[in-house]
Amino acid sequence: MEFEMENGRRAIGELCAKIEERGRRTLLSFPDFIDLAVAFPERIFRNIFQMFYDMMHSYIDLGVDEYPDDPESIKYVPYDCSRLLEEGTDRPFFGDRLFVNRLMEHISSFRRGIRQNRIYIFEGPHGCGKSTFLNNVLMKFEKYSETDEGASYETVWRLNRKLLGNGTDQTAQLLVEQLRNIVDRSAGEFKPPESAPAEFAGKQWLEIACPSHDSPLLLIPKAYRKDFFEALIADRSFKHKLFSHKQYEWVFKDSPCTICQSLYHALLDILDSPSKVFEMVFARRTLFNRRLGTGISVFNPGDRPDRMNIVSDDHIQNQLNTLLMDSNRVRYLYSRYANTNNGIYAVMDIKDHNKERFGNLHGIISEGVHKVDSIEENVNSLFFALMNPEDRENISDTQSFADRITYVKIPYVLDYNTEIKIYKNIFGNQIQKYFLPRVLENFAKIIISSRLNPQSTAMAEWIPDPGHYRNYCDRNLLLLKMDIYAGVIPAWLSEEDRKNFTAKKRRKIIAESESEGDRGFTGRDSIRMFNEFYQAYMKKDKPITMAMLNIYFKKHCCAEGPVAPDFFDALSALYDYTILQEVKEALYDYNEENISRQIQNYLFAVNFEIGQTQKCHYTNEELKITEELFDAIEGKVLGNRSPAEKRKAFRKEAQNIYASKTLAREILIEGKHVTQTGLYQSLHDRYVHNLKENVLDPFLKNDNFRGAVKDYMTESFKTYDKRIREDVSLLMGNLRARFGYSENSAKEVCLYVIDNGLAKKFTEQ
Numbered sequence: 199m200e201f202e203m204e205n206g207r208r209a210i211g212e213l214c215a216k217i218e219e220r221g222r223r224t225l226l227s228f229p230d231f232i233d234l235a236v237a238f239p240e241r242i243f244r245n246i247f248q249m250f251y252d253m254m255h256s257y258i259d260l261g262v263d264e265y266p267d268d269p270e271s272i273k274y275v276p277y278d279c280s281r282l283l284e285e286g287t288d289r290p291f292f293g294d295r296l297f298v299n300r301l302m303e304h305i306s307s308f309r310r311g312i313r314q315n316r317i318y319i320f321e322g323p324h325g326c327g328k329s330t331f332l333n334n335v336l337m338k339f340e341k342y343s344e345t346d347e348g349a350s351y352e353t354v355w356r357l358n359r360k361l362l363g364n365g366t367d368q369t370a371q372l373l374v375e376q377l378r379n380i381v382d383r384s385a386g387e388f389k390p391p392e393s394a395p396a397e398f399a400g401k402q403w404l405e406i407a408c409p410s411h412d413s414p415l416l417l418i419p420k421a422y423r424k425d426f427f428e429a430l431i432a433d434r435s436f437k438h439k440l441f442s443h444k445q446y447e448w449v450f451k452d453s454p455c456t457i458c459q460s461l462y463h464a465l466l467d468i469l470d471s472p473s474k475v476f477e478m479v480f481a482r483r484t485l486f487n488r489r490l491g492t493g494i495s496v497f498n499p500g501d502r503p504d505r506m507n508i509v510s511d512d513h514i515q516n517q518l519n520t521l522l523m524d525s526n527r528v529r530y531l532y533s534r535y536a537n538t539n540n541g542i543y544a545v546m547d548i549k550d551h552n553k554e555r556f557g558n559l560h561g562i563i564s565e566g567v568h569k570v571d572s573i574e575e576n577v578n579s580l581f582f583a584l585m586n587p588e589d590r591e592n593i594s595d596t597q598s599f600a601d602r603i604t605y606v607k608i609p610y611v612l613d614y615n616t617e618i619k620i621y622k623n624i625f626g627n628q629i630q631k632y633f634l635p636r637v638l639e640n641f642a643k644i645i646i647s648s649r650l651n652p653q654s655t656a657m658a659e660w661i662p663d664p665g666h667y668r669n670y671c672d673r674n675l676l677l678l679k680m681d682i683y684a685g686v687i688p689a690w691l692s693e694e695d696r697k698n699f700t701a702k703k704r705r706k707i708i709a710e711s712e713s714e715g716d717r718g719f720t721g722r723d724s725i726r727m728f729n730e731f732y733q734a735y736m737k738k739d740k741p742i743t744m745a746m747l748n749i750y751f752k753k754h755c756c757a758e759g760p761v762a763p764d765f766f767d768a769l770s771a772l773y774d775y776t777i778l779q780e781v782k783e784a785l786y787d788y789n790e791e792n793i794s795r796q797i798q799n800y801l802f803a804v805n806f807e808i809g810q811t812q813k814c815h816y817t818n819e820e821l822k823i824t825e826e827l828f829d830a831i832e833g834k835v836l837g838n839r840s841p842a843e844k845r846k847a848f849r850k851e852a853q854n855i856y857a858s859k860t861l862a863r864e865i866l867i868e869g870k871h872v873t874q875t876g877l878y879q880s881l882h883d884r885y886v887h888n889l890k891e892n893v894l895d896p897f898l899k900n901d902n903f904r905g906a907v908k909d910y911m912t913e914s915f916k917t918y919d920k921r922i923r924e925d926v927s928l929l930m931g932n933l934r935a936r937f938g939y940s941e942n943s944a945k946e947v948c949l950y951v952i953d954n955g956l957a958k959k960f961t962e963q
């Protein structure tokens with residue numbers, strides 16, 4: 199028995215040691231805090247806006263820019279928000295590329311230092327997931343604040359009784375104070391003296407935490423801050439930022455709360471020494487805890503407003519009065535808003551009680567101060583609200599602070615990749631394998647098309663004649679727009695339209711998304727429809743095809759449905775075009791080394807007369823300069839039927855460019871390898887393009903080709919000649935490896951291409 203008791207005691211002892219280790223709330227003396235500021239200035243010199251910015255960036259990863267060298271790029275990049283909004287949440291939120299780019303743009307202002315007197319309203323229709331979004335962000339903010347990287351510090355006063363000179367014999371003084379307090383009360387109601395004296399007498403000091411969570415940095419008198427930090431900060435690059443960036447203005451301009459300020463002055467009067475005052479200043483980690491309502495306050499529409507907005511504490515007030523021997527110097531009084539100073543104040547849907555709450559924010563947001571009794575309280579909070587579009591009328595009487603509101607639209611998903619992610623999250627990743635490649639994507643595209651504006655000024659300005667693309671795209675160019683929203687510039691765009699796709703036009707198109715996604719199939723609709731479709735068509739042995747998609751949606755979207763009828767036809771046409779490209783790509787025997795060697799030899803050979811023999815500097819091959827050597831490349835680049843004079847002219851032009859630019863400048867001066875030069879690149883691109891374009895022709899003429907595809911992986915396949923077996927095997931292998939087909943679906947898609955004469959359909963344009 200005794201032994202067990204020993205065990206218990208030891209276990210608890212160990213537990214407590216661990217808890218202490220983890221306790222991040224230990225107090226730091228002011229000098230220790232300043233040491234920390236020198237060691238980690240980026241963390242310590244940080245207000246709520248800067249901290250929120252850092253939090254977002256610590257959880258969000260920048261994806262790979264698909265077009266890094268695009269001179270017209272508007273940095274519409276893929277952010278990976280899975281750590282912020284999905285992992286470890288009760289319910290993941292899938293933000294599409296448009297929303298996340300919009301969000302990050304707003305967040306970037308948090309470190310640009312524009313004074314943040316504003317409220318951010320996330321506005322989106324029912325079921326867009328805005329509350330899930332905000333809940334997940336706030337949860338990750340709390341988590342971040344618990345890490346070293348996310349540390350933030352607030353002021354705590356430790357008023358040392360001995361140092362303040364009223365050591366042991368204070369009872370009489372205290373009673374006088376209390377009496378005076380009682381008499382002072384205008385209401386005249388009598389309260390018996392609190393238990394303060396007894397409790398107080400046992401403690402060495404009175405601890406008061408700043409109710410506004412002020413940084414201890416603010417206790418350095420404003421007049422001395424510049425000199426102090428100038429001498430203190432060693433990190434030159436940080437010092438430069440601190441003194442010149444707008445985001446750090448608060449360090450020099452902000453004042454501590456009235457409680458800290460009056461305490462500071464009172465103590466200075468009593469102690470007559472700033473250093474003694476600073477001995478009573480401590481720092482501790484700020485606790486952000488939504489459930490406890492510290493640092494983060496979240497209000498639901500049904501939460502009744504507190505009866506008393508002003509908070510005081512007679513107990514603490516009495517002790518202060520005793521210690522400072524004066525009841526008027528420090529008034530321990532603050533409002534509920536103080537709690538989220540340097541924190542986050544969030545109003546879920548603006549309705550019911552939240553209407554009033556929202557209205558009350560007016561003064562605070564525009565002035566950054568709030569009157570508590572006769573005292574002015576600073577409130578610098580990050581204000582968030584959520585709103586349904588139909589609730590806009592609830593804030594119509596707050597017109598006066600309309601310019602303090604930033605709306606961040608959070609519509610239904612408009613990026614098909616994100617839409618697919620949502621299906622996969624609900625139905626599992628395996629759904630992909632029951633679809634032919636691209637068909638799942640097309641399901642998402644149909645859903646998204648219903649959410650877009652049918653007409654787009656920005657798209658019309660960019661491409662005035664959409665008829666040009668009737669073989670790949672719908673009349674309203676929704677398919678093109680969707681690709682752009684997903685960050686894709688499709689390959690079928692003409693050279694000219696691609697050139698015209700300027701940064702300005704891109705911005706305009708992306709901006710249009712803010713007025714979309716509030717109609718069409720809702721998030722809930724699309725999940726229900728996907729479920730219905732998937733249950734009906736999912737078969738173990740037969741992948742889901744475009745034809746099935748068309749049957750299903752035509753049943754659901756009659757003439758006046760949310761999807762335009764021509765959209766289905768266009769989607770099928772684009773699908774046909776895309777798989778044709780895939781088959782060509784897969785059939786093309788990509789011998790890059792061979793192609794590269796041929797082009798290098800050609801570039802070298804154009805400088806010599808026919809009949810000579812020369813050793814190529816680039817490939818070290820002995821070249822017999824013949825018409826055939828030139829023909830091999832020119833036929834590929836210009837087409838086999840190009841006339842001789844056209845080839846001669848081309849050759850001469852190539853020789854000119856080679857001599858004047860490629861060799862003289864790029865190779866000799868800029869030190870480029872021949873394969874990095876402009877001429878090489880352009881020849882290479884045209885060569886490869888034409889190779890691929892015509893790769894199917896010989897096969898389509900061969901009657902055995904279809905049969906070999908059909909019999910692939912069966913006994914009969916062996917009866918075909920070696921050449922065709924090799925080609926078909928290459929085709930099937932590449933379709934699987936590069937485009938995600940299975941053995942069966944690769945066969946299926948090839949037969950589809952052959953039987954529907956797709957090669958012919960797309961060359962006859």
Ligand SMILES: [Zn+2]
Nearest residue numbers: 408412455458
């Ligand atoms: Zn304070």
